[in-house]
Amino acid sequence: TLPGGMVSTMNAILVEDLLSGSVPVGSQTVVEGWVRSKRDSKAGISFVAVHDGSHFDPIQAVVPNDLDNYESEVLAITTGCAVRIEGELTESQGKGQQFEIQATRVEVVGWIADPDSYPIAKKRHSFEYLRTVAHLRPRTNTFGAIARVRTTLANAIHSYFFERGFHWINTPLITASDCEGAGELFRVSTLDLMNLPIENGAIDFGEDFFAAESFLTVSGQLNVEAYCLAMSRVYTFGPTFRAENSNTSRHLAEFWMVEPEIAFADLSDNADLAEDLLTHVLTRVLDERENDIAFFQQRIDGTVIDRMRSIIDSKFEHMDYSEAIDILRQSGEPFEFPVGWGLDLQSEHERYLTDKYVGRPVI
Amino acid sequence: TLPGGMVSTMNAILVEDLLSGSVPVGSQTVVEGWVRSKRDSKAGISFVAVHDGSHFDPIQAVVPNDLDNYESEVLAITTGCAVRIEGELTESQGKGQQFEIQATRVEVVGWIADPDSYPIAKKRHSFEYLRTVAHLRPRTNTFGAIARVRTTLANAIHSYFFERGFHWINTPLITASDCEGAGELFRVSTLDLMNLPIENGAIDFGEDFFAAESFLTVSGQLNVEAYCLAMSRVYTFGPTFRAENSNTSRHLAEFWMVEPEIAFADLSDNADLAEDLLTHVLTRVLDERENDIAFFQQRIDGTVIDRMRSIIDSKFEHMDYSEAIDILRQSGEPFEFPVGWGLDLQSEHERYLTDKYVGRPVI
Numbered sequence: 163t164l165p166g167g168m169v170s171t172m173n174a175i176l177v178e179d180l181l182s183g184s185v186p187v188g189s190q191t192v193v194e195g196w197v198r199s200k201r202d203s204k205a206g207i208s209f210v211a212v213h214d215g216s217h218f219d220p221i222q223a224v225v226p227n228d229l230d231n232y233e234s235e236v237l238a239i240t241t242g243c244a245v246r247i248e249g250e251l252t253e254s255q256g257k258g259q260q261f262e263i264q265a266t267r268v269e270v271v272g273w274i275a276d277p278d279s280y281p282i283a284k285k286r287h288s289f290e291y292l293r294t295v296a297h298l299r300p301r302t303n304t305f306g307a308i309a310r311v312r313t314t315l316a317n318a319i320h321s322y323f324f325e326r327g328f329h330w331i332n333t334p335l336i337t338a339s340d341c342e343g344a345g346e347l348f349r350v351s352t353l354d355l356m357n358l359p360i361e362n363g364a365i366d367f368g369e370d371f372f373a374a375e376s377f378l379t380v381s382g383q384l385n386v387e388a389y390c391l392a393m394s395r396v397y398t399f400g401p402t403f404r405a406e407n408s409n410t411s412r413h414l415a416e417f418w419m420v421e422p423e424i425a426f427a428d429l430s431d432n433a434d435l436a437e438d439l440l441t442h443v444l445t446r447v448l449d450e451r452e453n454d455i456a457f458f459q460q461r462i463d464g465t466v467i468d469r470m471r472s473i474i475d476s477k478f479e480h481m482d483y484s485e486a487i488d489i490l491r492q493s494g495e496p497f498e499f500p501v502g503w504g505l506d507l508q509s510e511h512e513r514y515l516t517d518k519y520v521g522r523p524v525i
Numbered sequence: 526t527l528p529g530g531m532v533s534t535m536n537a538i539l540v541e542d543l544l545s546g547s548v549p550v551g552s553q554t555v556v557e558g559w560v561r562s563k564r565d566s567k568a569g570i571s572f573v574a575v576h577d578g579s580h581f582d583p584i585q586a587v588v589p590n591d592l593d594n595y596e597s598e599v600l601a602i603t604t605g606c607a608v609r610i611e612g613e614l615t616e617s618q619g620k621g622q623q624f625e626i627q628a629t630r631v632e633v634v635g636w637i638a639d640p641d642s643y644p645i646a647k648k649r650h651s652f653e654y655l656r657t658v659a660h661l662r663p664r665t666n667t668f669g670a671i672a673r674v675r676t677t678l679a680n681a682i683h684s685y686f687f688e689r690g691f692h693w694i695n696t697p698l699i700t701a702s703d704c705e706g707a708g709e710l711f712r713v714s715t716l717d718l719m720n721l722p723i724e725n726g727a728i729d730f731g732e733d734f735f736a737a738e739s740f741l742t743v744s745g746q747l748n749v750e751a752y753c754l755a756m757s758r759v760y761t762f763g764p765t766f767r768a769e770n771s772n773t774s775r776h777l778a779e780f781w782m783v784e785p786e787i788a789f790a791d792l793s794d795n796a797d798l799a800e801d802l803l804t805h806v807l808t809r810v811l812d813e814r815e816n817d818i819a820f821f822q823q824r825i826d827g828t829v830i831d832r833m834r835s836i837i838d839s840k841f842e843h844m845d846y847s848e849a850i851d852i853l854r855q856s857g858e859p860f861e862f863p864v865g866w867g868l869d870l871q872s873e874h875e876r877y878l879t880d881k882y883v884g885r886p887v888i
Contacts, residue, residue, distance in 0.1 A: 348715060350711050371778070388660040394539070
């Protein structure tokens with residue numbers, strides 16, 4: 163299945179390829195993955211739903227009871243088992259899926275030792291519970307969808323910049339600079355905390371790994387700007403850290419951030435770039451991860467598709483800071499945080515400008 | 526120049542596009558970049574070499590003395606100035622370049638305050654010296670070539686996996702696990718070093734940011750394996766850290782590492798994947814960054830092209846550990862480190878196997 167005959171014995175077809183219609187009906191095929199659910203009919207047929215992470219939906223294998231290991235193994239299969247199933251791809255008679263596999267061989271590659279205590283049942287689990295089984299939560303709908311969307315997002319971001327002559331700059335994560343105080347810092351050190359080198363009443367960081375006080379970066383901006391003034395179009399896309407115990411939706415303590423820099427450009431060029439990038443990336447995600455986003459819409463956030471479409475379809479409103487402050491002052495809204503020239507805009511202010519005043523994205 | 530009319534006022538053409546022949550001779554064009562060198566002829570013509578980071582070579586602009594600002598500005602241009610040059614793309618009469626620009630307008634966007642002390646002269650600088658001017662070294666041939674090759678490498682790696690249905694997993698960089706002791710750890714903390722919380726004679730990491738002793742990751746393996754057993758084909762590509770004061774060519778204290786994991790595969794599939802990935806990536810770099818690699822061959826490492834080609838052209842030798850130990854034992858080579866079943870292979874051992882015994886890559 164992999165282009166170029168890459169891996170000799172890996173001849174399984176991804177569920178995504180089977181469900182997308184890119185494999186002709188009637189083909190002999192092999193699917194490898196994990197059992198999401200199984201149902202044994204009284205007529206002596208088992209229906210095994212197999213997922214392999216490539217697609218939101220599993221594919222259903224129809225297993226007849228004339229297989230050699232039907233009694234001994236197929237009937238014993240439980241959710242979570244790793245299986246390899248060979249058979250013919252057919253159009254499905256059942257509802258909810260277009261294709262299925264008429265199995266001619268079922269191999270159980272890995273059993274679940276104690277099915278009754280398998281942590282990821284076919285039901286809705288809370289995120290708090292899933293934190294306690296982090297090794298298995300990638301098998302859930304939500305975490306699988308997140309991983310697929312993240313991959314598509316990352317590929318869309320990298321491709322966007324690569325196709326436009328940008329250079330990806332890996333700015334250092336361990337740094338001695340604090341980037342204009344953009345956030346609280348994590349210290350990085352190899353000093354023995356129980357035996358710190360003290361000189362004149364202060365820690366002697368000359369004894370530390372880099373012979374200087376060192377932190378995790380809060381932004382690659384300083385470094386990437388130097389590259390911008392040599393390479394013209396550059397961006398960072400890497401991990402960034404903020405040691406803020408804030409628990410807001412703004413960012414985690416560790417998150418991946420994109421920072422483009424363009425030379426010979428002004429603020430308006432920069433705003434256009436941001437708009438074009440967002441539109442490109444969201445379009446790719448809606449096009450390529452439709453099932454995953456539909457799941458988010460249904461279970462996590464009922465407005466996500468509308469909001470993505472509205473960003474794609476709207477021309478962003480360009481507004482300068484002074485204009486924004488004037489509008490907020492005259493709004494008569496009861497904001498929690500004060501509005502004044504020189505103060506940062508808070509989320510509530512940004513939300514008023516985009517949602518109420520302009521009715522589309524503001525930059 | 527950017528696809529999709531992305532940036533309204535950014536209408537400069539990249540030097541790479543001008544030199545590659547993708548812009549028709551006779552076109553009116555604009556180039557924006559930095560002056561690598563300038564020569565004023567007695568005949569009243571100036572030759573300005575402009576680089577913008579998109580290509581190893583700068584493009585030459587031929588500036589006639591009938592421009593309004595020729596005396597006042599063009600003659601005063603020095604290495605490092607930021608310029609915007611408009612003119613017609615023509616075939617070059619000079620040797621060493623195929624195309625040049627007959628300038629009709631030269632705008633100096635940024636001057637060098639003190640040209641005599643501009644740190645990046647048109648001569649060869651030592652790497653040690655360039656460390657002291659890190660903000661300007663991206664303008665040198667070497668660092669520009671490194672940035673371009675890294676971008677191509679990164680794009681080749683991400684594209685390879687994306688096209689083959691792999692998911693890019695961002696494993697956590699801050700972690701409490703030490704990944705089987707793969708390397709020495711950097712501690713990550715927000716504790717006040719001058720006022721550490723001590724309980725029962727030990728640091729109380731319950732008071733630290735994550736309420737646990739935390740480190741920078743030495744490998745995302747543990748986390749990505751969990752994703753592999755749900756998503757089938759996954760990889761990490763992110764920063765990794767080793768607090769080893771070793772100064773070898775193996776790795777830096779901070780480096781980017783690729784870790785693929787494939788489910789339903791054996792060691793041989795894994796070896797095939799590694800070979801195919803390396804071949805793919807090196808081929809892309811040789812194809813797309815020919816000038817940069819030629820520069821490395823000439824100035825940094827005279828065997829780099831041969832070694833890249835040999836990896837691309839050779840079928841890798843598969844050899845298991847026991848076989849390698851036997852060969853090394855019987856080699857009669859005076860190795861510095863001991864050879865014995867159960868001991869790690871050192872660089873000298875690997876080099877003997879690849880360079881002397883097999884004569885091509887061994888996996």
